[in-house]
Amino acid sequence: MKPLPIAVCTMSDMSRTLVNDPIKVRSEELGVRSSCTSRAQRQTVPELVEEPTYALVEHFISIDGEGPTAGALSVFIRLAGCNLRCTWCDTCYAQTHQSATDSITLTQLVDYVKQTGIAHVTLTGGEPLLQPHVKELLQALSFVTVHVETNGSIDIEPFRVGEHVHFVVDYKLPGSGMEHTMCLENLEKVTLADAYKFVIADAVDMQKAVALVKQYNLTRKTQLYFSTVFAEMTPADVVEVMKQEKLNGIKLQLQLHKYIWNPSERGV
Ligand code: SF4
Numbered sequence: 001m002k003p004l005p006i007a008v009c010t011m012s013d014m015s016r017t018l019v020n021d022p023i024k025v026r027s028e029e030l031g032v033r034s035s036c037t038s039r040a041q042r043q044t045v046p047e048l049v050e051e052p053t054y055a056l057v058e059h060f061i062s063i064d065g066e067g068p069t070a071g072a073l074s075v076f077i078r079l080a081g082c083n084l085r086c087t088w089c090d091t092c093y094a095q096t097h098q099s100a101t102d103s104i105t106l107t108q109l110v111d112y113v114k115q116t117g118i119a120h121v122t123l124t125g126g127e128p129l130l131q132p133h134v135k136e137l138l139q140a141l142s143f144v145t146v147h148v149e150t151n152g153s154i155d156i157e158p159f160r161v162g163e164h165v166h167f168v169v170d171y172k173l174p175g176s177g178m179e180h181t182m183c184l185e186n187l188e189k190v191t192l193a194d195a196y197k198f199v200i201a202d203a204v205d206m207q208k209a210v211a212l213v214k215q216y217n218l219t220r221k222t223q224l225y226f227s228t229v230f231a232e233m234t235p236a237d238v239v240e241v242m243k244q245e246k247l248n249g250i251k252l253q254l255q256l257h258k259y260i261w262n263p264s265e266r267g268v
Helices: 011-018 022-030 106-116 134-140 203-215 235-245 256-260
Strands: 053-063 073-079 102-105 120-124 145-150 165-171 195-200 223-228 250-252
Touching: 053 106, 053 256, 073 106, 102 106, 106 134, 120 134, 195 203, 203 235, 223 235, 235 250
Parallel strands: 073 120, 120 145, 145 165, 165 195, 195 223, 223 250
Antiparallel strands: 053 073, 053 102
């Protein structure tokens, strides 16, 4: 299969964008630099005196490209800022707080979702759980189903505000350069209504993904997806390992939107 072009951030981009980034400060407050902690749970939410606002990169309607609702219509809300810098990141344009194109209020976001008439929201980033007041947003979206696409470094439990919220959690494998940040507790906390996604770059990643699935008995706990990053590990290679290892309960998933539209196109 033809390898997909990927956007790669240079080290100079990373060091420049991390300086004075409010999201970096926020992630340090939440204690998610090297591993997840329960600090997020212990934090008290200050009383709100003003309506919450969110650093928005873009919002649009499309089909979900991956996860349990792949192929179904969804309203995408992409928030700005991420605490990680994956080697193969394809959303570099959303990595910093400065990536925001708008500061949007809670009411404006909820009104936008209502007027679309779409029953599903994909809350993504960046890392959406780093946004201040994201819990208020999740609570306010109780009239739709929400999939929170999270990078796996943040404890998901404090953000379970209702049955309408499901988590699509990444596990960043060694090839991402970010495995040391993973919140291993999430591997225990996911449910059958959530999903874990392993993005596989090479044979080492594949081996680690299989080991984690077995170690945490994930096929019984949650929905599982394997997808690929680039040519070193093709989708056919993944299928071969799935056959060899008899990996029942795992789905190979290709990012649909990258096949339907230009892989680097935004807002689709
Ligand atoms: S977690 Fe997502 S947005 Fe953040 S660097 Fe990794 S791929 Fe990019």
